[in-house]
Amino acid sequence: MNPRPDNAYETMALRVDALGPVVLPALLLCDFGHLAREIIDLQEAGAAALHLDVMDGRFVRQLTYGLPIVVATRTSATVPIEVHLMVEEPEQTLADYAAAGANIVTVHLESLAHPLATLKIIKSLGPRAHLAINPETPVEKVLPFLDHCDGVLVMSVSPGLGGQAFNPVALDKLRFLTAVRAQEGLALRLAVDGGISTETVGLVAAAGADFIVAGTAVIRSGNYAHALANLEQIARDAMPSRQPIQTP
Numbered sequence: 545m546n547p548r549p550d551n552a553y554e555t556m557a558l559r560v561d562a563l564g565p566v567v568l569p570a571l572l573l574c575d576f577g578h579l580a581r582e583i584i585d586l587q588e589a590g591a592a593a594l595h596l597d598v599m600d601g602r603f604v605r606q607l608t609y610g611l612p613i614v615v616a617t618r619t620s621a622t623v624p625i626e627v628h629l630m631v632e633e634p635e636q637t638l639a640d641y642a643a644a645g646a647n648i649v650t651v652h653l654e655s656l657a658h659p660l661a662t663l664k665i666i667k668s669l670g671p672r673a674h675l676a677i678n679p680e681t682p683v684e685k686v687l688p689f690l691d692h693c694d695g696v697l698v699m700s701v702s703p704g705l706g707g708q709a710f711n712p713v714a715l716d717k718l719r720f721l722t723a724v725r726a727q728e729g730l731a732l733r734l735a736v737d738g739g740i741s742t743e744t745v746g747l748v749a750a751a752g753a754d755f756i757v758a759g760t761a762v763i764r765s766g767n768y769a770h771a772l773a774n775l776e777q778i779a780r781d782a783m784p785s786r787q788p789i790q791t792p
Contacts, residue, residue, distance in 0.1 A: 546622060548625075552593075553648065565755070566756070568595040574763050576609075579613070589769035594625050596613065603704075604703050610637075618645035626647065626755075629641070638666055652703070674694060675696050675697070676696070677697070679701070695732060697757075700737065700738040708739060737757035740775070742778055749780065761775060
């Protein structure tokens with residue numbers, strides 16, 4: 545297994561500050577029979593990082609994969625890995641995913657009994673700590689925790705259900721968080737996940753997203769390099785001018 549490249553997050557952040565938003569391919573739809581080949585292809589296509597959706601069949605209805613796939617991904621990947629835990633009681637497995645080489649561990653506010661404690665645990669284990677919120681969760685609920693996390697992932701679809709349309713409520717949340725980030729001078733990355741396409745990627749970039757998770761638009765494209773380059777170009781053409789963010 546490759547060791548977690550702990551400077552990879554900073555490298556990705558610098559890429560965002562220099563060029564604009566990056567697209568993180570979600571591996572859920574990839575060919576798991578040839579996972580290593582898929583990872584190499586995505587990296588060679590220019591993927592800045594990889595996004596892994598862990599679902600437990602409890603927090604969300606769908607059951608996907610867990611620790612073995614994260615370990616296998618880290619074996620082949622040299623770019624950062626984000627582990628998105630759509631699970632109940634994520635605290636029970638944080639140490640395992642950190643040890644598996646996750647650069648970012650994203651947990652859902654809705655699943656946490658003690659959000660602040662959980663974020664502190666993630667950071668103490670080495671990965672960056674990101675906090676996710678579902679479409680129905682008011683964005684104001686993350687405000688008490690912004691000083692204690694490295695990023696916020698705004699869901700633009702309900703987690704665990706495929707084929708959903710992009711929910712524009714995510715745009716209002718991103719704009720709100722962008723304003724808070726600027727006003728408070730926060731070292732905070734904003735991400736979005738769900739329903740990303742050539743029609744929506746510019747909207748989320750204009751609203752302030754740094755990391756844009758895309759599944760179908762990349763994995764089902766037939767040409768990873770073209771899909772990633774096209775999505776990122778649309779995003780960068782739409783983004784407002786902004787100052788670089790100090791990454792701690």
